[in-house]
Amino acid sequence: MKTTFIGLAALAVIAVGCAATQPLPSSQELDQKALTVIKASFREQGIAKLDRLDQDLGQRACSSDKPPGADVAQQVETAALATIKWPVDGRYLGDWKEGEKLAQNGRGATWTDKADAANGGSCYNCHQIGKAELSFGTIGPSLYNYGKLRGVADPASPTSAPIVQYTWGKLWNSKAYAACSNMPRFGHAALLTQDQIRDVMALLLDPRSPVNQ
């Protein structure tokens, strides 16, 4: 009787000890736990609804400290390429002056923004673009002289077509060319309209744009 009691007490001590030294849950269990914590921690506010936490294939594949495998990356890129809507009238370039305004504007799509407010392109947040703007980010490559460096003298010419189309595609859905690109999918996510993308295109590719001076 007495030994049993001591034995139970010893067991209890072991149990308490275990609580602190028990091995961590498996990586998969932690993934699940993290997802549960994330879903439970956010609430909707303004235009920012909870469906923003529902990940698509690419978002899921690019949500760890390691890049996805080559096959998954390929799958993401192929799917992304298929989403690109090319301009129906074949007109790729708009007004570079409007494009500069969009590049400067970092507003839109936050819970403090209104649903009907036009979004900016936030381009200068991450890229150098026009030389006059000193306040530019460096997460993305410099886009200064973007068209000039790529030899775009006439954006309408057939020789310019590949770079013009690539640039449109990159703006529409950056993940078509790099599965885990940091750049938002401006066309695919409806952050910018076709016309707005034309204006940003002009900022980058129009030989008259200060970007190419």
Place this chain on the structure above:
Amino acid sequence: MRYLLIAGALLASVLGVSAQQKSAADGIAEYRKMLEDGNPAELFEAKGEVLWKQRRGPRNASLERCDLGKGPGIVKGAWVELPRWFADTQRVQDLESRLLTCMETLQGLNAVEIAKTPFGRGEQVSMEALVAFISAESRGLKVSLPQSHREEQVMYEIGKRAFFFRGGPMDFSCSSCHNQAGQRVRLQDLPNLTVNPGDGVGFAAWPAYRVSSGELWSMQRRLNDCFRQQRFPYPGYASDVTIALGVYMGVNAKGAQSIAPALKR
């Protein structure tokens, strides 16, 4: 010859750009230096100290018996060890969630109501002053979050996953901006929060007085605005995802000297 010309033009443009970048960066450094002396965070520290000692709430009690992890009433050094496990609440808590606990248990205030209050109003104003005071009591100390409790380790793992979690219309995660040193958004340097980014940088610089809004921002508010700019939904105040991110950044920043409350753009 033509290639040489192009190469020359490229070099010139690269050189021109780097010279310009340097001058802008130098200018900003000079600006920050000029603001160093006389951080308005001091005003909040002073107010927070008064609030810590003042009898308030339905129980007419001060927070002087609040246990921030180093024992009741010990403020010095508490900030650089948070978030951590608390046996009484059976939770890993950051400074703000722990203060909510103390305001409720000691002073009889309603923690749920305070958590729901928008920043800059009501008891949230007290909260910002309190975090200024408490973090200032760890100024110069090294960040050293405990990781001995299993739940602290679990929260680190959850925080890591939350840090890399991509979502929203812009596909951003914390890692989009904070996984590499030397990058900027506009002119603001972005610390790499996956490692120790250095003394007084990143985790070791918050809470901070934000020049742009003229307010003191706790880490909770800093994270809240990160998620807003990430185009995520609204993170609950002192919610587990925010605490887990605190654990992740804090553990990564082990050894970094805290300069909180700092002065920020």
Place this chain on the structure above:
Amino acid sequence: MADPMRIRAQAAGDKATVRVLMAHEMETGQRKDAAGKIIPGWYIQEVSAQLNGKTVMTAQWGPAVAKNPFLQFAIKGAKAGDKVSVSWVDNKGEKRTDEATVS
């Protein structure tokens, strides 16, 4: 009531440098709130400093002085132990005076 100022006065040589932080909104009267209504101006208009009770400096400020204002100036002949006080009055007539000892 307005929150206290933070005043630091340090003697060096034949003068003392005074650094002051004041807790004030310094609302310009030109900003609009979320509803599009102008937020009324609310800012410090007059500042004065005294050394051992004698006025040594007066200032007038407009709304372009930054929120939670900082002010630095130097008082000649001030030495350790002297009392420096700073006062302000805002456009609503609110006032605040705080004192520090020169160190």
Place this chain on the structure above:
Amino acid sequence: MQTRRDMLSHSAKLAAMLAAVGMLPTLASAQAAGYNAAAFDAKTIPDLMKALGGGAPVESKDVTVTGPDIAENGAVVPIGAATALPGVKRMLLLVEKNPSVLTAIFDVTDAVDSNFATRVKMGQSSDVYAVAMMNDGKVLFAKKEIKVTLGGCGG
């Protein structure tokens, strides 16, 4: 809607009236005269000088203006005005492109250095002026350009 004009204090109204009849210089030298709302309403430097009863400002190497070349945020820009010249009556800090040019007036006594630093709001990049109004009526200035940048994510 309340405008700053509505907030003119009684004494300020008086000051404005006196300024209109050219009596301001004597009033401005009397420190107890109160807040010079007309000066803080001035949109240009000539208008400001009119309100303060000063002559045309002359650029001078004896006056210094301090401030960063570039400001990370226009909400808080550290600037200062200083001169070692004797006979200074007051020092001013101006931001040329702000809605009103005058930011601050510091009345100088024998007991303080003519050296003041504060922090100002700047709506955009602009020249910033340090002005020394002398007892003999001279008005001296120094200026420098401060660029205000857009910071952060801009959202």
